[in-house]
Amino acid sequence: RETGDDSSAGKSPTARRIADASGDLRLTVPAAWAREYADGGWDPAAIGLPAAKEPGVTVATKVSDWSDPDSGVNGVFAGA
Known part of the structure; x- marks a missing residue:
């Protein structure tokens, strides 16, 4: 979920x-x-650790293509 941005009045x-x-x-x-x-x-x-449901988020210009290194998509995955 989006929680905010760093915009100032009148700026993108x-x-x-x-x-x-x-x-x-x-x-x-x-x-x-x-x-x-x-x-x-x-x-x-997915990386060989014990199975569990943990917090995680993927953010990308196109999430469905993000994991393909040849896609040219920018993004990040963060998991705890």
Whole structure:
């Protein structure tokens, strides 16, 4: 969920504050990246850790293409 921006009166924001669905994980990203986000968490089993539902968010210019290194999509994943 989007929690705000860094805009000043009359200026376009350069960054956006994004939080995961729980609100426990928050990050600030370039405004251009914040076109789409998926905030449903993640499963650490994806990287060989014990399976669990943990806070996580992916923010990207196109979330569906973000994990493809050849896509040219800008973004970030953050998980706890």
